[in-house]
Amino acid sequence: MRVSQVLNPTLREVPAEAEVVSQKLMLRAGLIRKAGAGVYTYLPLGLRILKKIEQIVREEMDAKGGQEVLLPIIQPAELWRETGRWDVYGPEMFRLVDRHEREFCLGPTHEEIVTDLVRGEVRSYKQLPLLLYQIQNKYRDERRPRFGLMRGREFVMKDLYSFDIDEAGLNVSYKKMYDAYTRIFTRCGLTFRPVEADAGAIGGSGGTHEFMVLAESGEAAVVYCPECDYAANVEKAECRPQPMESDPVTENYSLVETPQMKTIEQVSDFLGLKQHELVKSLLYQGDDQIFLVLVRGDREINEIKLNNMLGPFLNLQLAEPEVVRQTLGCEPGFVGPINVPGNLKVVADLEVPLMKKAACGANQAEHHYFNVLPERDFRIDQVFDLRMIVAGEKCPKCGGELKEARGIEVGQVFKLGTKYSKALNANFVDENGQEKPCVMGCYGVGVSRTMAAAIEQNNDKDGIIWPIPIAPYQVIVVPVSMKDKQVVETAEKIYEELRQTGVEVIIDDRDERPGVKFKDADLVGYPLRVTIGSKTLAQGQVELRLRKSGEMELVNVEELTSRVKGIIADALKY
RNA sequence: CGGGGCGUAGCGCAGCUUGGUAGCGCGCUUGGUUCGGGACCAAGAGGCCGCAGGUUCGAAUCCUGUCGCCCCGACCA
Numbered sequence A: 001m002r003v004s005q006v007l008n009p010t011l012r013e014v015p016a017e018a019e020v021v022s023q024k025l026m027l028r029a030g031l032i033r034k035a036g037a038g039v040y041t042y043l044p045l046g047l048r049i050l051k052k053i054e055q056i057v058r059e060e061m062d063a064k065g066g067q068e069v070l071l072p073i074i075q076p077a078e079l080w081r082e083t084g085r086w087d088v089y090g091p092e093m094f095r096l097v098d099r100h101e102r103e104f105c106l107g108p109t110h111e112e113i114v115t116d117l118v119r120g121e122v123r124s125y126k127q128l129p130l131l132l133y134q135i136q137n138k139y140r141d142e143r144r145p146r147f148g149l150m151r152g153r154e155f156v157m158k159d160l161y162s163f164d165i166d167e168a169g170l171n172v173s174y175k176k177m178y179d180a181y182t183r184i185f186t187r188c189g190l191t192f193r194p195v196e197a198d199a200g201a202i203g204g205s206g207g208t209h210e211f212m213v214l215a216e217s218g219e220a221a222v223v224y225c226p227e228c229d230y231a232a233n234v235e236k237a238e239c240r241p242q243p244m245e246s247d248p249v250t251e252n253y254s255l256v257e258t259p260q261m262k263t264i265e266q267v268s269d270f271l272g273l274k275q276h277e278l279v280k281s282l283l284y285q286g287d288d289q290i291f292l293v294l295v296r297g298d299r300e301i302n303e304i305k306l307n308n309m310l311g312p313f314l315n316l317q318l319a320e321p322e323v324v325r326q327t328l329g330c331e332p333g334f335v336g337p338i339n340v341p342g343n344l345k346v347v348a349d350l351e352v353p354l355m356k357k358a359a360c361g362a363n364q365a366e367h368h369y370f371n372v373l374p375e376r377d378f379r380i381d382q383v384f385d386l387r388m389i390v391a392g393e394k395c396p397k398c399g400g401e402l403k404e405a406r407g408i409e410v411g412q413v414f415k416l417g418t419k420y421s422k423a424l425n426a427n428f429v430d431e432n433g434q435e436k437p438c439v440m441g442c443y444g445v446g447v448s449r450t451m452a453a454a455i456e457q458n459n460d461k462d463g464i465i466w467p468i469p470i471a472p473y474q475v476i477v478v479p480v481s482m483k484d485k486q487v488v489e490t491a492e493k494i495y496e497e498l499r500q501t502g503v504e505v506i507i508d509d510r511d512e513r514p515g516v517k518f519k520d521a522d523l524v525g526y527p528l529r530v531t532i533g534s535k536t537l538a539q540g541q542v543e544l545r546l547r548k549s550g551e552m553e554l555v556n557v558e559e560l561t562s563r564v565k566g567i568i569a570d571a572l573k574y
Numbered sequence B: 001c002g003g004g005g006c007g008u009a010g011c012g013c014a015g016c017u018u019g020g021u022a023g024c025g026c027g028c029u030u031g032g033u034u035c036g037g038g039a040c041c042a043a044g045a046g047g048c049c050g051c052a053g054g055u056u057c058g059a060a061u062c063c064u065g066u067c068g069c070c071c072c073g074a075c076c077a
Helices: A021-028 A044-063 A077-083 A111-121 A167-187 A264-271 A303-310 A321-328 A419-424 A447-457 A485-500 A514-524 A534-538 A557-572
Strands: A032-036 A039-042 A074-076 A095-097 A103-106 A130-139 A154-164 A192-196 A208-214 A220-224 A231-233 A254-257 A279-285 A290-296 A345-348 A358-361 A367-372 A403-417 A427-429 A435-437 A439-446 A475-479 A505-507 A528-532 A541-546 A552-556
Touching (some): A021 A447, A039 A044, A044 A154, A044 A167, A044 A447, A074 A077, A077 A111, A077 A419, A111 A130, A111 A154, A111 A419, A111 A439, A154 A167, A208 A220, A208 A231, A264 A367, A303 A345, A403 A419, A403 A447, A419 A439, A439 A447, A475 A514, A485 A505, A485 A528, A485 A557, A534 A541, A541 A557, A552 A557
Parallel strands (some): A192 A231, A475 A505, A475 A528
Antiparallel strands (some): A095 A103, A130 A154, A192 A208, A208 A403, A220 A231, A254 A367, A358 A367, A403 A439, A541 A552
């Protein structure tokens, strides 16, 4: 390819809307352009990168026995009604109606469609296991699209669905995908970490891991243990209760006036208590049920754990002030667990029963109770881990001190179980002639997001630094002057030779000053640059420079191709 | 969904308060001089001032509506 011909509009200035470094650099490097909120066009070089990542994904899926298919983007509402997700999915789903008033959605994911396929075509255990995947656009009407390709409303995803005869089979498929993902992200040159994660809206049974690319701009928070291999999304991370040291109070609880004291901080300051000596009490409302949720004052409630434990379809959320008034007869800010209505279910974090002396809201204006002892003074109906973990806590596996990091979720592997196969009757007949539902798993890679994540992790002040396996071109050949015949001829010869030996190479044949060419080459991020200038050429040499390290060496013209091929072969080895 | 901000040339912006025929930098075109890290000089091209309505002799500027985009927030009692 020739720089003079490729549509690669580089920008000196950053478009005003760009927020994170990957977005800025992709726009500046002429890889993408925005078409609308969360919707992007891929320009030729951007598309090459995307295709390279796709190809790596494809190779690894095929290596594990995956079969590529292409499922429809437009999906009938009927299927989604069968699994109940037409209503559950909510405003994130793009919905449309055709001329006959039939309802459809743009696929945000493909469990329904693929399971529908399998129920029609799979009859016998002899046809299983089956691993079907596709690489295709997904559509999600994100609440707030942002960060360029990191959170778009249209994005490219590889999704594979596994169908097995039983749990053991699922575990095998799961392991295959876990290993494949490790290979994929390693091949893409990323520093990543698989973390335990929450099952989320996809539902289903069993474990799930997210593959997180560690980066400042990541939207997900993870905790990890430096001592062992434990790592988890904070949404999921198990919390160990921290015991209290002191003896329990013996005197009865009593009422104290706390004018205008509505927050934990205000109340603890006012009463001269530590924040962890308060019971934080929050009222949650679900679709048709209300819960009082208790957690230590210095802790935060993890609504994901709460939802999972109390019922994922309750749509639990913090109660409106009006609901608080109706249920407890007081304003938010003075809510507490003592003498609450008998039909109000009280749930508490593991740490609450361990509290020895506490203060809490009194369910009346401007008052709190102190010298409260949990369970002596109030009822708890259910105790479980419902709080958010924080850095510095003990690792649930080995007891080491957890650290926190931010991550970009580029992949997720997920055991679905029989949730969809049961709902859609995707059954097979086993060896004994018994009909059984397939045991399913689903496994996603955010392909376009991986491209953004790779930039987040590989850039400097001059631009992108592509890892060789996913670079748009592996080598750029730069003749320093287009006026010097010898330089141009040598550059063309080198370009041709590299090209013919299978190196992905682009030549900057524009009649530009060298500075411009160098700046553009650095910005776009070609891993290798061959510079041909008259001075070194007089000695029969050209300059080979590595984008990543800035290292450069002079190489004899005749040896260049083998030198370049050596470096590339090394980088592609895995 | 709530709040704030912004739409003026391909990109980045000024002009708007105080209405009077639209400007700067980069980029683009042509010519010349330059030529190893975003050169210089000269001459050009390029705008329905997001869209619609209103006020006015006159609107980028004031008013109303609308669309688009960006940012922040979404209640921890």
